[in-house]
Amino acid sequence: LEPISMAIAVGAASALTGYLSYTDLYCRLVECCPKEQPLNASALKLQLEEKLFGQHLATEVILKALTGFRNNKNSKKPLTLSLHGWAGTGKNFVSQIVAENLHPKGLKSNFVHLFVSTLHFPHEQHIKLYQDQLRSWIQGNVSACASSMFIFDEMDKLHPGIIDAIKPFLDYYEQIDGVSYRKAIFIFLSNAGGDLITKTALEFWRAGRKREDIQLKDLEHILSVGVFNNKHSGLWHSGLIDKNLIDYFIPFLPLEYTHVKMCVRAEMKARGSAIDEDIVTRVAEEMTFFPKDEKIYSDKGCKTVQSRLDFH
Ligand SMILES: Nc1ncnc2c1ncn2[C@@H]1O[C@H](COP(=O)(O)OP(=O)(O)OP(=O)(O)O)[C@@H](O)[C@H]1O
Structure with a gap:
């Protein structure tokens, strides 16, 4: 919206709602710098x-x-x-x-x-x-x-x-x-x-x-x-x-196998898919882990989880 149309829209909306001030509504529609707003x-x-x-x-x-x-x-x-x-x-x-x-x-x-x-x-x-x-x-x-x-x-x-x-x-x-x-x-x-x-x-x-x-x-x-x-x-x-x-x-901290699995589940949930534990395990097992002997930490953390999930 251009500034003038925005001002008219905000003015009309505040007149209709009655209880919201012009500034409140303006800040909801556009964006205002928070003053003394404590953190939730x-x-x-x-x-x-x-x-x-x-x-x-x-x-x-x-x-x-x-x-x-x-x-x-x-x-x-x-x-x-x-x-x-x-x-x-x-x-x-x-x-x-x-x-x-x-x-x-x-x-x-x-x-x-x-x-x-x-x-x-x-x-x-x-x-x-x-x-x-x-x-x-x-x-x-x-x-x-x-x-x-x-x-x-x-x-x-x-x-x-x-x-x-x-x-x-x-x-x-x-x-x-x-x-x-x-x-x-x-x-x-x-x-x-x-x-x-x-x-x-x-x-x-x-x-x-x-x-x-x-x-x-x-x-x-x-x-x-x-x-x-x-x-x-x-x-x-x-x-x-x-x-x-x-x-x-x-x-x-470097992420472990169990954390990678948690990332896969979170990504499935975000996509609205049901959690399929077989896929979770497969995606996690495709990641590479270090050090060479113990293989504890994922070398890319959770970074490629999203793209890997696309293959399954
Ligand atoms: N500890 C974590 N918990 C949950 N999700 C994670 C975690 N780490 C990474 N992810 C997931 O992996 C994605 C990529 O991670 P992110 O971009 O935060 O990594 P980064 O530490 O900033 O890496 P880089 O140093 O390469 O920039 C995130 O968007 C998130 O979905």
Whole structure:
């Protein structure tokens, strides 16, 4: 709808309904930046527990971090989460769930912005240009909506240094050039550190300990140091780590055979098909598992489950 027709439609509808204000209705039909809207923590909890398989640490930390942040009226800095793990373990999936819980239109919202390194910052010789663009893009969007959310996918493919351009925005400043960044959320997604997470998960497995016994403290420090020293992490020697501007390093554990089966069932359910356990087993058995001897973890996580299901 054009703006004028939209205004007439909204005006007519609010006159008819009587009790909805023009603004309420406008926000329902178009989209408004949420002001002081606390997070529905129980809805997020339920979704993470029902939909995200095998990631007890990510579930717990994301829930705590977001509820704490959104319920705090005086946050001193934006929330920054760095999600790490092997391919297909749920990092993008979780970001989508978080986005939907903060802005009903999720990834399609005007207030949720996704950057993909290989798409948006492909050329090493243009680093300075990307840094300028990134700064002005973030500044413009946060001035339009304080609770904007920015997701940086493929951090491990980002040229070193690019991300440091936004360091001032992630810091404890009250305002920068009249804009406050304290209500914004930044999420970084990366495969970097996946090897360290797998090593720890394997150690637990070999010691006969449960996967759920792995705690954040077993991994968070290893991850931040590992990523800081890894040239291919997008955060190599980054001031974001140096200055403790990343609030949580969140490990995504490699997925096991049983989790892959859960993904197949979830996909069947989403397609409205009855759950056929023979097909579930066949799809899961077609996936490849590592390490070579034990074959515990799916090397693509749940990533190719959807396309494989099409063959059955
Ligand atoms: N832990 C999980 N629980 C439930 N579904 C999952 C999980 N991990 C992956 N999936 C399913 O697999 C799909 C692909 O996963 P996703 O894109 O989140 O992986 P990723 O960790 O972001 O991988 P990459 O590092 O390659 O980008 C998701 O859309 C989801 O359907």
